[in-house]
Amino acid sequence: MKIAILKERRTQETRVAASPESVKKLIGLGIQVAVEKGAGNGAAFVDAAYKEAGAEIAGDAAAALKDAKLVLKVRGPEAKDAADLPKGSLLAAILDPYRSLEEMKALAEAGVTAFAMDFMPRITRAQSMDVLSSQANLAGYKAVVDAAAEFGRAFPLMMTAAGKVAPAQVLVMGAGVAGLQAIATAKRLGALVSATDVRPAAKEQVESLGGKFVAVEDEEFKQAESAGGYAKEMSDAYKKKQAELIAETIKKMDVVITTALIPGRAAPRLVTTEMVKSMKPGSVVVDLAIDNGGNVEASEAGKVAVKHGVKIIAYHNLPGRLASDTSMLYANNLFNFVALLYDKEKKDLAIDWDDEIVKGTLIAKDGKVVHPALENLEPARKPAAKKAAAPKAAAKKTAAKKTDPDKTEPEKTSAKTAPDSDKQPDTDKTAETGKTGEEQKNGD
CATH class of the missing domain: 3.40.50.720 (NAD(P)-binding Rossmann-like Domain)
Incomplete structure:
Protein backbone atom coordinates (compact mmCIF):
# COMPACT_ATOMS: atom_id res chain seq x y z
CA MET A 1 0.00 0.00 0.00
CA MET A 120 -11.67 13.52 16.16
CA PRO A 121 -13.93 12.35 19.02
CA ARG A 122 -12.84 13.38 22.51
CA ILE A 123 -12.48 9.87 23.91
CA THR A 124 -9.54 8.32 25.74
CA ARG A 125 -8.70 5.96 22.89
CA ALA A 126 -8.38 8.86 20.46
CA GLN A 127 -6.14 11.12 22.57
CA SER A 128 -3.04 10.23 20.56
CA MET A 129 -4.88 11.31 17.38
CA ASP A 130 -6.30 14.59 18.73
CA VAL A 131 -4.84 17.13 16.34
CA LEU A 132 -6.71 20.09 17.78
CA SER A 133 -5.11 19.57 21.17
CA SER A 134 -1.63 18.98 19.78
CA GLN A 135 -1.80 22.14 17.68
CA ALA A 136 -3.60 24.33 20.25
CA ASN A 137 -1.06 23.44 22.92
CA LEU A 138 1.78 25.04 20.98
CA ALA A 139 -0.45 27.89 19.80
CA GLY A 140 -1.07 28.85 23.43
CA TYR A 141 2.67 28.82 24.11
CA LYS A 142 3.46 30.87 21.00
CA ALA A 143 0.80 33.45 21.86
CA VAL A 144 2.60 34.28 25.11
CA VAL A 145 6.02 34.35 23.42
CA ASP A 146 4.68 36.71 20.73
CA ALA A 147 3.11 38.92 23.41
CA ALA A 148 6.38 39.06 25.34
CA ALA A 149 8.25 40.03 22.18
CA GLU A 150 5.89 42.95 21.51
CA PHE A 151 5.52 44.03 25.14
CA GLY A 152 7.86 46.90 25.99
CA ARG A 153 8.55 45.66 29.49
CA ALA A 154 9.73 42.52 31.27
CA PHE A 155 7.32 39.80 32.43
CA PRO A 156 8.83 38.82 35.81
CA LEU A 157 9.28 40.77 39.01
CA MET A 158 12.89 41.97 39.22
CA MET A 159 14.59 43.49 42.22
CA THR A 160 17.70 45.42 41.19
CA ALA A 161 20.05 47.98 42.74
CA ALA A 162 18.57 50.53 40.37
CA GLY A 163 14.98 49.81 41.32
CA LYS A 164 12.13 47.30 41.17
CA VAL A 165 10.56 46.04 37.91
CA ALA A 166 6.90 45.13 38.50
CA PRO A 167 5.61 41.83 37.06
CA ALA A 168 3.34 41.90 34.01
CA GLN A 169 -0.39 41.35 34.54
CA VAL A 170 -1.74 38.77 32.04
CA LEU A 171 -5.37 37.78 31.40
CA VAL A 172 -6.13 34.60 29.42
CA MET A 173 -9.70 34.39 28.11
CA GLY A 174 -10.63 30.74 27.69
CA ALA A 175 -9.14 27.88 29.70
CA GLY A 176 -9.16 25.12 27.12
CA VAL A 177 -5.99 23.53 25.73
CA ALA A 178 -4.48 26.73 24.27
CA GLY A 179 -5.60 28.81 27.23
CA LEU A 180 -4.13 26.49 29.84
CA GLN A 181 -0.82 26.36 28.00
CA ALA A 182 -0.84 30.16 27.77
CA ILE A 183 -1.40 30.36 31.53
CA ALA A 184 1.45 27.95 32.22
CA THR A 185 3.83 29.75 29.85
CA ALA A 186 3.05 33.21 31.24
CA LYS A 187 3.59 31.89 34.77
CA ARG A 188 6.94 30.40 33.78
CA LEU A 189 7.94 33.83 32.47
CA GLY A 190 7.09 35.32 35.85
CA ALA A 191 3.83 37.14 35.08
CA LEU A 192 0.86 37.46 37.41
CA VAL A 193 -1.82 35.51 35.52
CA SER A 194 -5.61 35.66 35.63
CA ALA A 195 -7.98 33.62 33.46
CA THR A 196 -11.67 33.42 32.70
CA ASP A 197 -13.93 30.69 31.34
CA VAL A 198 -17.64 29.91 31.49
CA ARG A 199 -17.11 26.34 32.77
CA PRO A 200 -16.99 25.86 36.56
CA ALA A 201 -14.50 23.00 36.13
CA ALA A 202 -12.04 25.44 34.58
CA LYS A 203 -11.60 27.23 37.91
CA GLU A 204 -9.72 24.30 39.43
CA GLN A 205 -7.59 23.89 36.30
CA VAL A 206 -6.65 27.57 36.26
CA GLU A 207 -5.81 27.65 39.95
CA SER A 208 -3.75 24.45 39.67
CA LEU A 209 -1.45 26.33 37.30
CA GLY A 210 -1.12 29.27 39.67
CA GLY A 211 -3.64 31.52 37.93
CA LYS A 212 -6.41 33.62 39.47
CA PHE A 213 -9.88 32.69 38.20
CA VAL A 214 -12.13 35.57 37.11
CA ALA A 215 -15.89 34.93 36.75
CA VAL A 216 -19.26 35.87 38.16
CA GLU A 217 -19.73 32.75 40.27
CA ASP A 218 -23.50 32.82 40.82
CA GLU A 219 -25.98 29.91 40.69
CA GLU A 220 -26.22 30.04 36.90
CA PHE A 221 -22.46 29.73 36.63
CA LYS A 222 -22.47 26.65 38.85
CA GLN A 223 -24.89 24.96 36.40
CA ALA A 224 -23.05 26.10 33.28
CA GLU A 225 -21.46 22.76 32.37
CA SER A 226 -23.25 19.71 30.99
CA ALA A 227 -22.52 16.11 31.92
CA GLY A 228 -20.37 15.76 28.81
CA GLY A 229 -18.02 18.56 29.85
CA TYR A 230 -19.42 21.15 27.46
CA ALA A 231 -20.11 24.78 28.31
CA LYS A 232 -23.72 25.81 27.96
CA GLU A 233 -24.66 29.19 26.52
CA MET A 234 -25.39 31.63 29.32
CA SER A 235 -28.38 33.93 29.76
CA ASP A 236 -28.23 37.55 28.61
CA ALA A 237 -28.32 38.68 32.24
CA TYR A 238 -25.28 36.58 33.10
CA LYS A 239 -23.44 37.71 29.98
CA LYS A 240 -23.99 41.33 30.98
CA LYS A 241 -22.63 40.77 34.50
CA GLN A 242 -19.66 38.81 33.20
CA ALA A 243 -18.90 41.45 30.55
CA GLU A 244 -18.89 44.16 33.21
CA LEU A 245 -16.49 42.15 35.36
CA ILE A 246 -14.17 41.45 32.41
CA ALA A 247 -14.24 45.10 31.36
CA GLU A 248 -13.08 46.15 34.81
CA THR A 249 -10.43 43.42 34.86
CA ILE A 250 -9.00 44.29 31.44
CA LYS A 251 -8.30 47.86 32.55
CA LYS A 252 -5.66 46.52 34.94
CA MET A 253 -4.01 44.12 32.46
CA ASP A 254 -0.77 44.49 30.52
CA VAL A 255 -1.43 41.49 28.26
CA VAL A 256 -4.72 39.88 27.19
CA ILE A 257 -4.81 36.59 25.25
CA THR A 258 -8.09 35.38 23.76
CA THR A 259 -8.71 31.77 22.66
CA ALA A 260 -12.49 31.35 22.17
CA LEU A 261 -13.98 29.40 19.27
CA ILE A 262 -17.44 27.98 18.56
CA PRO A 263 -17.81 25.08 16.08
CA GLY A 264 -19.57 26.02 12.89
CA ARG A 265 -19.81 29.71 13.74
CA ALA A 266 -17.70 32.82 13.80
CA ALA A 267 -15.57 33.34 16.90
CA PRO A 268 -17.40 35.27 19.65
CA ARG A 269 -16.43 38.87 20.34
CA LEU A 270 -14.84 39.03 23.77
CA VAL A 271 -12.85 42.26 23.68
CA THR A 272 -14.54 45.40 22.41
CA THR A 273 -12.89 48.56 21.16
CA GLU A 274 -13.98 50.30 24.37
CA MET A 275 -12.12 47.66 26.40
CA VAL A 276 -8.99 48.22 24.31
CA LYS A 277 -9.28 51.97 24.88
CA SER A 278 -9.40 51.36 28.63
CA MET A 279 -6.07 49.50 28.64
CA LYS A 280 -2.76 51.10 29.56
CA PRO A 281 -0.61 52.45 26.70
CA GLY A 282 1.92 49.82 25.66
CA SER A 283 -0.35 46.91 26.55
CA VAL A 284 -0.66 43.91 24.22
CA VAL A 285 -3.64 41.83 23.07
CA VAL A 286 -3.22 38.49 21.24
CA ASP A 287 -6.20 37.21 19.24
CA LEU A 288 -5.77 33.46 18.69
CA ALA A 289 -9.17 33.18 17.00
CA ILE A 290 -8.45 35.50 14.08
CA ASP A 291 -8.71 32.71 11.50
CA ASN A 292 -12.34 32.25 12.61
CA GLY A 293 -13.20 35.95 12.61
CA GLY A 294 -11.44 36.97 15.82
CA ASN A 295 -12.36 37.54 19.46
CA VAL A 296 -11.13 41.13 19.44
CA GLU A 297 -13.14 43.83 17.71
CA ALA A 298 -10.08 45.88 16.78
CA SER A 299 -8.00 43.00 15.35
CA GLU A 300 -6.53 43.28 11.86
CA ALA A 301 -6.01 39.82 10.38
CA GLY A 302 -2.43 38.79 9.74
CA LYS A 303 -0.67 41.70 11.40
CA VAL A 304 0.19 43.59 14.56
CA ALA A 305 -2.03 46.66 14.69
CA VAL A 306 -1.62 49.54 17.13
CA LYS A 307 -4.99 50.85 18.32
CA HIS A 308 -5.37 53.47 21.05
CA GLY A 309 -1.79 52.84 22.17
CA VAL A 310 -2.34 49.06 22.44
CA LYS A 311 -0.66 46.46 20.23
CA ILE A 312 -3.12 43.87 18.90
CA ILE A 313 -1.49 40.72 17.52
CA ALA A 314 -3.62 38.75 15.06
CA TYR A 315 -1.29 36.43 13.18
CA HIS A 316 -2.80 33.81 10.90
CA ASN A 317 -2.11 30.11 11.58
CA LEU A 318 -0.32 30.44 14.90
CA PRO A 319 0.61 26.72 15.01
CA GLY A 320 2.37 27.24 11.67
CA ARG A 321 4.70 29.73 13.37
CA LEU A 322 6.22 26.73 15.17
CA GLU A 378 -26.78 22.01 4.05
CA PRO A 379 -29.38 24.80 3.48
CA ALA A 380 -26.60 27.38 3.87
CA ARG A 381 -25.39 26.33 0.43
CA LYS A 382 -28.65 27.45 -1.19
CA PRO A 383 -29.20 31.13 -0.38
CA ALA A 384 -30.84 31.71 -3.76
CA ALA A 385 -34.12 30.17 -2.59
CA LYS A 386 -34.44 32.74 0.20
CA LYS A 387 -33.67 35.61 -2.15
CA ALA A 388 -36.30 34.46 -4.61
CA ALA A 389 -38.96 34.53 -1.92
CA ALA A 390 -37.99 37.98 -0.67
CA PRO A 391 -39.90 40.05 -3.30
CA LYS A 392 -43.16 38.28 -2.41
CA ALA A 393 -42.64 38.94 1.28
CA ALA A 394 -41.87 42.57 0.55
CA ALA A 395 -44.99 42.85 -1.57
CA LYS A 396 -47.14 41.46 1.24
CA LYS A 397 -45.67 43.97 3.73
CA THR A 398 -46.28 46.83 1.28
CA ALA A 399 -49.86 45.73 0.80
CA ALA A 400 -50.38 45.48 4.53
CA LYS A 401 -49.07 48.98 5.05
CA LYS A 402 -51.41 50.37 2.39
CA THR A 403 -54.52 48.68 3.73
CA ASP A 404 -53.86 49.09 7.46
CA PRO A 405 -51.38 51.80 8.49
CA ASP A 406 -51.83 50.87 12.16
CA LYS A 407 -49.82 47.68 11.58
CA THR A 408 -46.64 49.59 10.77
CA GLU A 409 -45.49 50.09 14.35
CA PRO A 410 -46.02 46.46 15.50
CA GLU A 411 -43.94 45.29 12.52
CA LYS A 412 -41.07 47.53 13.64
CA THR A 413 -41.31 46.20 17.18
CA SER A 414 -41.19 42.62 15.93
CA ALA A 415 -38.11 43.34 13.87
CA LYS A 416 -36.34 44.69 16.91
CA THR A 417 -37.04 41.59 18.95
CA ALA A 418 -36.22 39.07 16.21
CA PRO A 419 -33.18 36.86 16.83
CA ASP A 420 -29.94 38.29 15.49
CA SER A 421 -28.25 35.43 13.65
CA ASP A 422 -24.98 37.33 13.53
CA LYS A 423 -24.80 37.85 17.29
CA GLN A 424 -22.35 35.48 18.98
CA PRO A 425 -22.56 34.29 22.58
CA ASP A 426 -20.38 36.26 24.95
CA THR A 427 -18.30 33.31 26.06
CA ASP A 428 -14.64 32.67 26.66
CA LYS A 429 -15.01 28.97 25.87
CA THR A 430 -12.92 27.48 23.14
CA ALA A 431 -14.62 24.89 20.95
CA GLU A 432 -12.94 22.57 18.58
CA THR A 433 -14.64 19.49 17.33
CA GLY A 434 -17.34 18.29 15.05
CA LYS A 435 -20.20 18.98 17.42
CA THR A 436 -23.33 20.73 16.29
CA GLY A 437 -26.01 21.56 18.83
CA GLU A 438 -25.82 24.41 21.30
CA GLU A 439 -23.01 23.21 23.51
CA GLN A 440 -19.44 24.36 23.21
CA LYS A 441 -16.45 22.07 23.26
CA ASN A 442 -14.04 21.85 26.18
CA GLY A 443 -10.71 22.75 24.65
CA ASP A 444 -9.12 25.16 22.20
Missing part, protein backbone atom coordinates in the same frame (compact mmCIF):
# COMPACT_ATOMS: atom_id res chain seq x y z
CA LYS A 2 1.23 3.49 -0.83
CA ILE A 3 0.75 6.73 1.11
CA ALA A 4 1.30 10.13 -0.48
CA ILE A 5 2.54 13.12 1.54
CA LEU A 6 1.80 16.33 -0.35
CA LYS A 7 3.24 19.82 -0.16
CA GLU A 8 0.75 22.31 1.30
CA ARG A 9 -0.68 24.78 -1.24
CA ARG A 10 -2.69 27.08 1.01
CA THR A 11 -1.27 30.50 1.79
CA GLN A 12 0.85 30.75 4.96
CA GLU A 13 0.67 27.01 5.68
CA THR A 14 4.18 26.00 6.70
CA ARG A 15 3.40 22.65 8.29
CA VAL A 16 3.68 19.21 6.69
CA ALA A 17 1.74 15.99 7.31
CA ALA A 18 4.74 13.75 7.97
CA SER A 19 8.07 14.00 9.73
CA PRO A 20 11.08 11.84 8.86
CA GLU A 21 10.39 9.95 12.10
CA SER A 22 6.72 9.27 11.22
CA VAL A 23 7.77 8.17 7.73
CA LYS A 24 10.15 5.66 9.30
CA LYS A 25 7.31 4.30 11.47
CA LEU A 26 4.93 4.05 8.49
CA ILE A 27 7.51 2.14 6.50
CA GLY A 28 7.96 -0.10 9.53
CA LEU A 29 4.31 -1.13 9.10
CA GLY A 30 5.08 -2.25 5.57
CA ILE A 31 3.71 0.87 3.85
CA GLN A 32 5.33 2.56 0.87
CA VAL A 33 5.63 6.34 1.37
CA ALA A 34 6.04 8.99 -1.34
CA VAL A 35 6.82 12.56 -0.25
CA GLU A 36 6.40 15.40 -2.72
CA LYS A 37 9.64 17.29 -3.27
CA GLY A 38 10.00 20.21 -0.87
CA ALA A 39 6.95 19.23 1.20
CA GLY A 40 8.78 19.65 4.49
CA ASN A 41 10.80 22.77 3.75
CA GLY A 42 8.56 25.07 5.80
CA ALA A 43 9.05 22.83 8.84
CA ALA A 44 12.82 22.41 8.32
CA PHE A 45 12.38 18.78 7.20
CA VAL A 46 14.57 18.45 4.11
CA ASP A 47 14.08 15.91 1.34
CA ALA A 48 17.30 14.16 2.27
CA ALA A 49 15.92 13.40 5.75
CA TYR A 50 12.79 11.83 4.27
CA LYS A 51 14.88 9.83 1.82
CA GLU A 52 17.10 8.59 4.62
CA ALA A 53 13.97 7.50 6.49
CA GLY A 54 13.03 5.35 3.49
CA ALA A 55 10.58 7.54 1.59
CA GLU A 56 10.48 8.03 -2.17
CA ILE A 57 10.90 11.71 -3.11
CA ALA A 58 8.37 12.47 -5.86
CA GLY A 59 9.10 15.30 -8.30
CA ASP A 60 5.58 16.72 -8.09
CA ALA A 61 2.14 16.07 -6.63
CA ALA A 62 1.02 13.91 -9.55
CA ALA A 63 4.00 11.60 -9.11
CA ALA A 64 3.40 11.34 -5.36
CA LEU A 65 -0.30 10.56 -5.90
CA LYS A 66 0.21 7.87 -8.54
CA ASP A 67 -1.19 4.57 -7.18
CA ALA A 68 -1.60 6.08 -3.69
CA LYS A 69 -4.40 4.62 -1.57
CA LEU A 70 -4.10 7.15 1.23
CA VAL A 71 -3.22 10.84 1.06
CA LEU A 72 -2.02 12.72 4.14
CA LYS A 73 -2.17 16.52 4.30
CA VAL A 74 -2.30 19.29 6.85
CA ARG A 75 -5.12 21.24 5.20
CA GLY A 76 -7.68 19.85 2.79
CA PRO A 77 -7.50 20.78 -0.90
CA GLU A 78 -9.52 23.64 -2.33
CA ALA A 79 -12.65 22.61 -4.24
CA LYS A 80 -10.96 23.14 -7.61
CA ASP A 81 -8.11 20.77 -6.63
CA ALA A 82 -10.21 17.93 -5.19
CA ALA A 83 -10.37 16.10 -8.51
CA ASP A 84 -6.56 15.85 -8.54
CA LEU A 85 -6.75 13.18 -5.85
CA PRO A 86 -7.06 9.60 -7.15
CA LYS A 87 -10.64 8.37 -7.33
CA GLY A 88 -11.24 5.83 -4.59
CA SER A 89 -8.36 7.11 -2.45
CA LEU A 90 -8.62 8.12 1.20
CA LEU A 91 -7.70 11.56 2.49
CA ALA A 92 -6.86 12.45 6.10
CA ALA A 93 -6.38 16.14 6.87
CA ILE A 94 -7.64 19.11 8.89
CA LEU A 95 -10.66 19.81 6.69
CA ASP A 96 -12.53 22.51 8.69
CA PRO A 97 -15.85 21.05 7.41
CA TYR A 98 -18.17 23.63 8.94
CA ARG A 99 -16.61 26.43 6.94
CA SER A 100 -15.69 24.34 3.89
CA LEU A 101 -18.92 22.69 2.75
CA GLU A 102 -18.18 23.24 -0.93
CA GLU A 103 -14.78 21.60 -0.52
CA MET A 104 -16.39 18.64 1.24
CA LYS A 105 -18.90 18.31 -1.58
CA ALA A 106 -16.09 18.48 -4.17
CA LEU A 107 -14.17 15.71 -2.38
CA ALA A 108 -17.28 13.53 -2.36
CA GLU A 109 -17.93 14.17 -6.06
CA ALA A 110 -14.29 13.29 -6.81
CA GLY A 111 -14.85 9.85 -5.29
CA VAL A 112 -12.54 10.52 -2.32
CA THR A 113 -13.21 9.06 1.11
CA ALA A 114 -12.37 11.98 3.37
CA PHE A 115 -11.56 11.99 7.09
CA ALA A 116 -11.48 15.26 9.05
CA MET A 117 -8.82 15.01 11.74
CA ASP A 118 -10.35 18.09 13.40
CA PHE A 119 -13.55 16.06 14.03
CA ALA A 323 6.13 24.48 12.13
CA SER A 324 8.81 21.97 13.12
CA ASP A 325 7.19 21.06 16.42
CA THR A 326 3.57 21.28 15.30
CA SER A 327 4.35 19.21 12.19
CA MET A 328 6.07 16.58 14.32
CA LEU A 329 3.06 16.32 16.65
CA TYR A 330 0.57 16.34 13.78
CA ALA A 331 2.56 13.64 11.96
CA ASN A 332 2.35 11.48 15.09
CA ASN A 333 -1.41 12.09 15.28
CA LEU A 334 -1.73 10.93 11.67
CA PHE A 335 0.48 7.89 12.19
CA ASN A 336 -1.74 6.70 15.05
CA PHE A 337 -4.82 7.25 12.89
CA VAL A 338 -3.30 5.33 9.96
CA ALA A 339 -2.38 2.48 12.31
CA LEU A 340 -6.07 2.26 13.26
CA LEU A 341 -7.09 1.86 9.61
CA TYR A 342 -4.29 -0.51 8.59
CA ASP A 343 -3.89 -4.27 8.97
CA LYS A 344 -0.19 -5.03 9.39
CA GLU A 345 -0.67 -8.72 8.58
CA LYS A 346 -2.56 -8.09 5.35
CA LYS A 347 -0.42 -5.04 4.58
CA ASP A 348 -3.52 -3.16 3.46
CA LEU A 349 -6.34 -1.02 4.78
CA ALA A 350 -8.88 -2.83 6.93
CA ILE A 351 -11.33 -0.17 8.08
CA ASP A 352 -13.97 -0.86 10.70
CA TRP A 353 -16.68 1.55 9.55
CA ASP A 354 -18.51 1.11 12.86
CA ASP A 355 -15.52 2.23 14.93
CA GLU A 356 -16.35 5.36 16.93
CA ILE A 357 -13.22 7.14 15.72
CA VAL A 358 -13.89 6.28 12.09
CA LYS A 359 -17.53 7.36 12.28
CA GLY A 360 -16.62 10.57 14.08
CA THR A 361 -14.09 11.69 11.49
CA LEU A 362 -15.65 10.36 8.27
CA ILE A 363 -16.91 13.26 6.14
CA ALA A 364 -17.27 11.91 2.59
CA LYS A 365 -17.81 8.39 1.29
CA ASP A 366 -19.33 6.78 -1.81
CA GLY A 367 -19.82 10.12 -3.54
CA LYS A 368 -21.70 11.75 -0.65
CA VAL A 369 -21.06 14.03 2.31
CA VAL A 370 -22.05 11.65 5.10
CA HIS A 371 -21.24 13.26 8.45
CA PRO A 372 -24.50 13.93 10.35
CA ALA A 373 -23.14 17.15 11.87
CA LEU A 374 -23.15 18.75 8.41
CA GLU A 375 -26.74 17.90 7.51
CA ASN A 376 -28.27 20.91 9.24
CA LEU A 377 -25.79 23.22 7.52
